[in-house]
Every structure is written in structure tokens, then in C-alpha cells.
Amino acid sequence: MQNQGIGTWVARRAQRMREEDIAVAFRDERIGYDALAERIARLANALHERGVQRGDRVAYLGNNHPSFLESLFATTMLGAIFVPLNTRLAPPEVEFAVDDAEASTLIFHADLHELARAGTWSTSARRRIQVGGTASPGVDDYESVLESGSTDDLDRPVALEDPAMILYTSGTTGRPKGAVLTHGNLxxxxxxxxxxxxxxxxxxxxxxxxxxxxxxxxxxxxxxxxxxxxxxxxxxxxxxxxxxxxxxxxxxxxxxxxxxxxxxxxxxxxxxxxxxxxxxxxxxxxxxxxxxxxxxxxxxxxxxxxxxxxxxxxxxxxxxxxxxxxxxxxxxxxxxxxxxxxxxxxxxxxxxxxxxxxxxxxxxxxxxxxxxxxxxxxxxxxxxxxxxxxxxxxxxxxxxxxxxLKDMIISGGENIYSAEVESAIMQLPQISGVALIGVPDAKWGEVPIAIATQEGAAALSAEDVIGQLQGRLAKYKIPRAVVFVDELPRTASGKIRKADLRQTYPTLPGTSEPAAS
Known part of the structure; x- marks a missing residue:
């Protein structure tokens, strides 16, 4: 085979498995290795027939579901690049990732239709495929697309050093970066x-x-x-x-x-x-x-x-x-x-x-x-x-x-990069400075709080700041509390001393214990 990538794994494994061996289980559904290999081949052929070529990006917006794995393996079988999107992102964040990757195709779940519409309406994604539900005009039904594909073997040349996925990770600059994971990396x-x-x-x-x-x-x-x-x-x-x-x-x-x-x-x-x-x-x-x-x-x-x-x-x-x-x-x-x-x-x-x-x-x-x-x-x-x-x-x-070093906050397993949230808060004209830190939380491990300074006669409240972030950032990134101070502690070069702030605010403001869940 020319294809040495992960897209062939299920087909290679299916040759070695018994008919009763189950690859994926979801709710009451059981998918054997042979059946999964066939579905992946059909989807790969169907995507190819719809114009997906080697190196193209296919975005996916959905929670855990067999179609996630089918889409991943079908996309990489073609030598195309899979771009999974965090379902907890706000529409502008989805839009940024889709446009930055220049994804030509979006596969999304019916229950995320509104996020998919709002987040990709004006992006590079021109082909949209919906998993479940009744697809709206201009959107293809996932199962219909899959069934339209043949089971022909698509042995495309794919090497271990070729890109397989782009995963977006928030950066210290405030703009997410796409980490390119190759077939070899995975x-x-x-x-x-x-x-x-x-x-x-x-x-x-x-x-x-x-x-x-x-x-x-x-x-x-x-x-x-x-x-x-x-x-x-x-x-x-x-x-x-x-x-x-x-x-x-x-x-x-x-x-x-x-x-x-x-x-x-x-x-x-x-x-x-x-x-x-x-x-x-x-x-x-x-x-x-x-x-x-x-x-x-x-x-x-x-x-x-x-x-x-x-x-x-x-x-x-x-x-x-x-x-x-x-x-x-x-x-x-x-x-x-x-x-x-x-x-x-x-x-x-x-x-x-x-x-x-x-x-x-x-x-x-x-x-x-x-x-x-x-x-x-x-x-x-x-x-x-x-x-x-x-x-x-x-x-x-x-x-x-x-x-x-990056001042990352981990809340319930989600990475929160302070620079990204700080950048969003600093867009409010009244805010003159802000620092995001994590405080202990009994349920989530950490939750973010913001310490800010503001200027001007029209003073903001904590509720004003949090309200302005709603819909712009994923909910887990929005500060649990906003504290206003006269001045932020800074080094001689002007950098905020977050270590000092963590000592000043060891718990959620207004409490003496770790934050309640």
C-alpha cells in the first residue's frame, strides 16, 4: 500500500478481526471492524467525489460520536487534514479556526446547527454536512453522503511525515495557533x-x-x-x-x-x-x-x-x-x-x-x-x-x-490561556489593565478570576465585564469574578507580577475557602 497513514488503520485491523469483534459502541449501536472499515471507505470516496483533495482541510464540529472517528479516518485516508473543533467555543472562535485553517468542508452535528451556522456562515467552508436531524437547504445529510460513496479502495500516497490533523490551542499572544500533528506524531x-x-x-x-x-x-x-x-x-x-x-x-x-x-x-x-x-x-x-x-x-x-x-x-x-x-x-x-x-x-x-x-x-x-x-x-x-x-x-x-510559564489555567480539564481572555477584556474602552489568574476550586480544580483597573467616568461593574464576554468566549474561559483595583503590581519593566496577585487572591474573592462548585 502507498498509504502509510492512520487512515488505513481500521481497514488493516479489520483483516485481522473476527466478525463479532466490535470497534465502536455508542448508545445502543455496535459497529464491527468490517462495518466501520466499509463506512470509512464510503465516506472517503464520497468526500473525494465532492472535491476533497490531498492537503484540503475538513473541519468537524461535534461531541463524541462514531461519525467523529469515521470522518477522521476518511479524511486522512485521502491525505487531507482533519480539523476537530471544540464544541464549547463561541461563534467568533469557531469562525477564526475555520478561516485560519481555510477548511473547505464542515461536518457538524444537528444539535450544534446554530453554532455551526453562526460560526461558519462567512468562512471558507463551502461544503456543509450535517450529522443527524433534518438538514436545511444547502446542507448535505451525513448518512446520505456516506451511502453515496463506493467501497473502492482509495490507496493514496500518504507518508508518516504528512499532516493528519490541525488542533487549535490558545496561545500566549491571545490568538489560537494550529498545532499540526502528522501521521507519524499520532x-x-x-x-x-x-x-x-x-x-x-x-x-x-x-x-x-x-x-x-x-x-x-x-x-x-x-x-x-x-x-x-x-x-x-x-x-x-x-x-x-x-x-x-x-x-x-x-x-x-x-x-x-x-x-x-x-x-x-x-x-x-x-x-x-x-x-x-x-x-x-x-x-x-x-x-x-x-x-x-x-x-x-x-x-x-x-x-x-x-x-x-x-x-x-x-x-x-x-x-x-x-x-x-x-x-x-x-x-x-x-x-x-x-x-x-x-x-x-x-x-x-x-x-x-x-x-x-x-x-x-x-x-x-x-x-x-x-x-x-x-x-x-x-x-x-x-x-x-x-x-x-x-x-x-x-x-x-x-x-x-x-x-x-505561560500562566495557563486548567479548569475541569480545559486549558485557559490568560492572554486570550485578557485581550478580550482589554477591548472594553474603560479597562486600562487586567490580569487573569486561577484560584482553587473544589470541583473544577481551578477557576479564572480577573483583576483589573479602569479609567474614565463611566465605571464598569464586574457584571458588566462578564456580560460583555458572553458569546465572545467559551463559558469556561469567562472569569468567575472580576476585582477592580487602583493599581496592578508591576515589575520595573512594566510586566504584571502575577505571583503577587496569586498571594493576594488565594481564593475566590469574598470567600475564605476554595471556590464552591
Whole structure:
């Protein structure tokens, strides 16, 4: 075959599977490997017949659904590039991503019709395909499109170094950047996950986090399908539904953020649900608190915590489950095919115990941002990706994350970049300065708050600022509180001292405890 990319994975795997082997389960639907391979081939042919060529971008707006995986594999089978969009974005954010990628085709879910319309009405997307519901004039029905395609083999020349996906990640400049993940990036990341998490044949993974986040896709769906396992999809996270599914479907693998596992553990059915089938619990976003580790260990379960980012597809390090207590707070060892080092401000490697910036290299690490040569040059030095995060190794090679140079806030597993939100607030004419910081939250881990100064006679209230952001930013990015001050603490060069603000506002303003959920 000329095609060495991920688009051929399901077809290659289907040749090795039994007829009864299930690839994807969703609600009451069960799709075997042969059936999934046929649907992917039909969709690829149908997209090709509608003008999708090698290198074209196909955007996808939808929550977890079989059509996500079908669209991903069909698009990459053609040598085209898949662009999954965060369904929680506001219309202007969707519009920016679609236009920046110059996506020619948009596949979207019926329940997101209004967001798709508002976010792509005036963009480069001229072909629109709707999943479910009744398509409006000018929009094609997904199943009709798929059925119109032949099952002919489309063996297009696709190499591992060819781009497979563009994933948009907010940047410190306030404008999202498209991280270009190649077929090789996703392939080697899957190898890392298989080796370091022990993902084997017959694995049954429950995806409760959206696949438009690379963690759910790269550490769950892709390696499990590569190994011939079953991917069970949930559209949204519901603790009770997750517990029922774990028991009924004999789930072996579950991933999430600390908030996910906290809500599961606090659910009244947790103690009585049979979760003995679980073999792999992986957690990212932040470290697991000891009380949560102990609650699961009492049920015989151990966590593998990890560290990574979109630009590393996403795995950089992983903590072996056997070390979850002994190395509590650590994000583990570097992945099998990945290198990680800690450097000082001059790029010199630091010894164990010293804190510096985390740099990552390997075949799972991107080599470029989409049409952002300056951002690429700034982020990648001699093949090493500069994470912008601070950390240190211990004497055994285990990494500990200590801070974030980029002032990123992680709320419920979603990354919030302060510069993006600050830029939106600074568009209000009365605002003269603003800083966004994260404060602890009992449910979400962190929530953002804004500390601002303003000028002029027409003073704004906190409600005014939050109201102005509604519809412009995703809800999780909007500050939980806005505090007005006379002056922001600054360095001699004029930079805001956010460390001082974090000390001044250790909790949500007006409370003495971490923010209530």
C-alpha cells in the first residue's frame, strides 16, 4: 500500500478481526471492524467525489460520536487534514479556526446547527454536512453522503511525515495557533501509550472526555483501535452513567482529569458498582490528591498520571501505576519513544532537583504550527519543543511539574490561556489593565478570576465585564469574578507580577475557602 497513514488503520485491523469483534459502541449501536472499515471507505470516496483533495482541510464540529472517528479516518485516508473543533467555543472562535485553517468542508452535528451556522456562515467552508436531524437547504445529510460513496479502495500516497490533523490551542499572544500533528506524531504517540500504559488486545476503553481534545483521542481511541479493542463513546460526562457503563460493558480503561474521578468517587453508586474490570486508570491535567488516590486504591485500583500537551500528541511522560503512592505528585517518567529535559534560561540542561523549563523531543512532537513560522521558531529549538512549563527531575528520573510559564489555567480539564481572555477584556474602552489568574476550586480544580483597573467616568461593574464576554468566549474561559483595583503590581519593566496577585487572591474573592462548585 502507498498509504502509510492512520487512515488505513481500521481497514488493516479489520483483516485481522473476527466478525463479532466490535470497534465502536455508542448508545445502543455496535459497529464491527468490517462495518466501520466499509463506512470509512464510503465516506472517503464520497468526500473525494465532492472535491476533497490531498492537503484540503475538513473541519468537524461535534461531541463524541462514531461519525467523529469515521470522518477522521476518511479524511486522512485521502491525505487531507482533519480539523476537530471544540464544541464549547463561541461563534467568533469557531469562525477564526475555520478561516485560519481555510477548511473547505464542515461536518457538524444537528444539535450544534446554530453554532455551526453562526460560526461558519462567512468562512471558507463551502461544503456543509450535517450529522443527524433534518438538514436545511444547502446542507448535505451525513448518512446520505456516506451511502453515496463506493467501497473502492482509495490507496493514496500518504507518508508518516504528512499532516493528519490541525488542533487549535490558545496561545500566549491571545490568538489560537494550529498545532499540526502528522501521521507519524499520532502513530508514535500510540506506540508510547501502548507500551507505557500496557494497552493490549481486547481493551475496552470508555471515552468520557471529548475527542476534540487530543488526550481522549491520542491516549484512548487511537491506541485501542490500533490494538483491536473496543471504543465506547459517551457524548457527555455523567458520573452515574459512567459507573453503569463500567459495570455493564466491563470497561478496562478509563481516562479523565482529577475532577472526573472525584465526581465518580462521590457518586452514591460508587461503593456498590462492580468496577473490577478496570485495569487502566489514567489521569492528566494536574496531579491527583492523596485522598483520591487512597479512595481508589481501597477498591484495588491504581492511577497512572501523565504530563503532556497538544504539541506532543499529547503524551510526554507517564507515571507507572505501581508508583502512584511512592512518587505521589510526580507526572512520571518520559514516554518510551520520547525525550524530556529540564533547562535553564540559556537552554542548558539542569541536574536533578533543579527547576527549569521542560523541553520535549521525539517522533510524537510537532514540527510546526499551521502557517505560523515565527511561533514555530519560538517554540521549537533544534528539534526540542519548549513547553513553557516549569519542572524538575528527581534522582530516579521522575518529573515533577512546579509551575507554568505561560500562566495557563486548567479548569475541569480545559486549558485557559490568560492572554486570550485578557485581550478580550482589554477591548472594553474603560479597562486600562487586567490580569487573569486561577484560584482553587473544589470541583473544577481551578477557576479564572480577573483583576483589573479602569479609567474614565463611566465605571464598569464586574457584571458588566462578564456580560460583555458572553458569546465572545467559551463559558469556561469567562472569569468567575472580576476585582477592580487602583493599581496592578508591576515589575520595573512594566510586566504584571502575577505571583503577587496569586498571594493576594488565594481564593475566590469574598470567600475564605476554595471556590464552591
Amino acid at each position: 502513530t508514535w504517540n500510540s506506540f508510547n501509550a501502548i507500551l507505557d500504559y500496557g494497552i493490549g488486545a481486547g481493551e475496552r476503553v470508555l471515552l468520557i472526555s471529548p475527542m476534540f481534545h487530543v488526550a481522549s483521542l491520542g491516549m484512548g481511541a487511537l491506541p485501542v483501535l490500533l490494538q483491536g479493542g473496543t471504543v465506547i463513546l459517551h457524548e457527555k460526562f455523567d458520573p452515574g452513567a459512567v459507573l453503569r457503563t463500567v459495570q455493564e460493558e466491563q470497561i478496562t480503561m478509563l481516562s479523565g482529569v482529577p475532577t472526573t474521578f472525584q465526581l465518580l468517587q462521590e457518586h452514591p453508586d460508587f461503593a456498590t458498582t462492580d468496577i473490577s474490570s478496570l485495569r487502566h486508570l489514567t489521569c492528566g491535567g494536574s496531579t491527583m490528591p492523596q485522598r483520591m488516590l487512597e479512595a481508589y486504591e481501597q477498591r484495588g485500583l491504581h492511577f497512572s498520571c501523565g504530563y503532556g500537551m497538544t504539541e506532543t500528541s499529547p503524551g510526554a511522560t507517564a507515571l507507572p501505576p505501581s508508583m502512584s503512592i511512592a512518587k505521589m505528585g510526580s507526572s512520571g517518567l518520559k514516554h518510551f519513544f520520547t525525550d524530556v529535559k529540564i533547562v535553564d534560561e540559556h537552554g542548558r540542561t539542569l541536574p536533578p532537583g533543579e527547576v527549569g523549563e521542560i523541553w520535549v523531543s521525539g517522533p510524537n512532537v510537532i514540527t510546526e504550527y499551521w502557517r505560523r513560522p515565527e511561533a514555530t521558531a519560538d517554540a521549537i529549538v533544534d528539534g526540542w519543543f519548549r513547553s513553557g512549563d516549569l519542572g524538575s527531575f528527581d534522582e530516579d528520573g521522575y518529573i515533577y511539574i512546579s509551575d507554568r
